[in-house]
Amino acid sequence: MELIWQGITAALKLLATGDAEVIGITLLTLQVSGTATFISLILGIPLGTFLALKQFPGRRFVLSLVNTGMGMPPVVVGLWVSIFLWRSGPLGFLNIMYTPTAIIMAQAIIAAPVVVALTSAAIQQTDPKLRLQIRALGASNFQYLWLIMKEVRFSLLAAVIAGFGAVVSEVGASMAVGGNIKGYSRVLTTATVLEVSKGNFDIAIALSIILSLLAYLVTLALTLFQQQRQGE
Amino acid sequence: MPTQIPIRSETLLKAENLSWVKKNKPILQGINFSLAPSEHVGLIGPNGSGKSSLLKILSFLETPTRGRLTFQGENIPRPIPLELRRKIAVVFQEPLLLDASVQDNVATGLKIRGLHREASRHRVQEWLERFGISHLSKQHARSLSGGEAQRASLARAFVLEPDIIFLDEPFSALDAPAKEALVADLASIFAKTQTTAVLISHDFNDILRLTERTVILLDGKVAAEGSPSELLHFPESHPIGKFMAHWQKA
Numbered sequence A: 001m002e003l004i005w006q007g008i009t010a011a012l013k014l015l016a017t018g019d020a021e022v023i024g025i026t027l028l029t030l031q032v033s034g035t036a037t038f039i040s041l042i043l044g045i046p047l048g049t050f051l052a053l054k055q056f057p058g059r060r061f062v063l064s065l066v067n068t069g070m071g072m073p074p075v076v077v078g079l080w081v082s083i084f085l086w087r088s089g090p091l092g093f094l095n096i097m098y099t100p101t102a103i104i105m106a107q108a109i110i111a112a113p114v115v116v117a118l119t120s121a122a123i124q125q126t127d128p129k130l131r132l133q134i135r136a137l138g139a140s141n142f143q144y145l146w147l148i149m150k151e152v153r154f155s156l157l158a159a160v161i162a163g164f165g166a167v168v169s170e171v172g173a174s175m176a177v178g179g180n181i182k183g184y185s186r187v188l189t190t191a192t193v194l195e196v197s198k199g200n201f202d203i204a205i206a207l208s209i210i211l212s213l214l215a216y217l218v219t220l221a222l223t224l225f226q227q228q229r230q231g232e
Numbered sequence B: 001m002p003t004q005i006p007i008r009s010e011t012l013l014k015a016e017n018l019s020w021v022k023k024n025k026p027i028l029q030g031i032n033f034s035l036a037p038s039e040h041v042g043l044i045g046p047n048g049s050g051k052s053s054l055l056k057i058l059s060f061l062e063t064p065t066r067g068r069l070t071f072q073g074e075n076i077p078r079p080i081p082l083e084l085r086r087k088i089a090v091v092f093q094e095p096l097l098l099d100a101s102v103q104d105n106v107a108t109g110l111k112i113r114g115l116h117r118e119a120s121r122h123r124v125q126e127w128l129e130r131f132g133i134s135h136l137s138k139q140h141a142r143s144l145s146g147g148e149a150q151r152a153s154l155a156r157a158f159v160l161e162p163d164i165i166f167l168d169e170p171f172s173a174l175d176a177p178a179k180e181a182l183v184a185d186l187a188s189i190f191a192k193t194q195t196t197a198v199l200i201s202h203d204f205n206d207i208l209r210l211t212e213r214t215v216i217l218l219d220g221k222v223a224a225e226g227s228p229s230e231l232l233h234f235p236e237s238h239p240i241g242k243f244m245a246h247w248q249k250a
């Protein structure tokens, strides 16, 4: 009990005083996971839409891969991205191993299957008759896709929430490809792990509170946005 | 026996020897059909006879397996150009409204054609009024009653002022008074505007009030065509007479 109270007091102190290192780590986390989520949306929404609407041989196989990808442990993604980014690896020339960019790359790979799967599930649930009606209204291919996406906008927002939630909370990939370098590639999860291993439970608890709060606030903002539009 | 009405020289849409096979199943066979400007044609037939399928082909939503389709005497190129698809409108049996307000739903087709909100507002309002739902314009489409939704769906198609409007059982969700009112509204709209229309219905009264010519489909083939009253003269032993007899009792 003692430990918990100590931790919480220390955490509140860190938060209240606006510790520069903690703020830096928080901002980097937000930036890295936000960018990774954004990239996963850019790739995942079109791909999910394609998988939902296009019939082609091997479609189910691709969908099953995507669904497996959703449950891929981040540490496995981290390992494979590392292998690619190491100096001798195929992408070694990029020289981005142990940088925030590497973390963004790994996290985008973690979030993408979530976005693809949720997008494709949402679009497959739209009524084929409604889709035919959209065509019958004279929609071009692009307008057709746009109107369908508008139709499932709340589910797409759920994909954003799930994608962000998956990457902001992962530690394995950030550790493997970011290296947890102080003041450079240290994010909330890797910092928490480090402090725990050093026995600094107070700081670890402070970081974990910030992490939870961050995840909560972003999700809350998205959820409020989603529900407000729903009530229109 | 009067089964054929002379085809007017001026045809808007013409189908010659159309067939449609889906999953190895012949759904439409050797269909000949033509539509003159401002004409209102009723399409009737038993369940599964291919009415909705024919309507989808005529409205360019499905591609026939065989046969020729011409619009204003011109062969229709494949894939069908967008400008051509935008000359027609379809109302399905279910209202199929988008997750938006009534006015946004009705404006959708205009927006698709590049008309902006301000420019289309007046037209949208006008058609909402004609269908008696202008007081619902700001309401969310998903909260409408079945009858209101059907009216919104009709307004969404009519607002486009298309060359041809296809109506696939647009009254089936309505109770008798609502349907009566809507049929009367449609009849007056047909009279006032130059709308060309194809109407599928299972109600002979709708066909009598809204169309001048009727086409009967049986088993994916055109079994007969003529004025609605002419089709009543088939003997009960004839497949058409049999269908008409059942139909009138219903």
Ligand SMILES: Nc1ncnc2c1ncn2[C@@H]1O[C@H](COP(=O)(O)OP(=O)(O)OP(=O)(O)O)[C@@H](O)[C@H]1O
Pocket (backbone or CB within 6 Å): B022, B023, B025, B027, B045, B046, B047, B048, B049, B050, B051, B052, B053, B054
């Ligand atoms: N896309 C499709 N694939 C396979 N079969 C189809 C398809 N569309 C229609 N059919 C079949 O074609 C036949 C005609 O269907 P259609 O919907 O045109 O009938 P209908 O005359 O409109 O009937 P109803 O009065 O019940 O609406 C049916 O047997 C139907 O199962």
Ligand SMILES: [Mg+2]
Pocket (backbone or CB within 6 Å): B051, B052, B053, B168
């Ligand atoms: Mg039908």
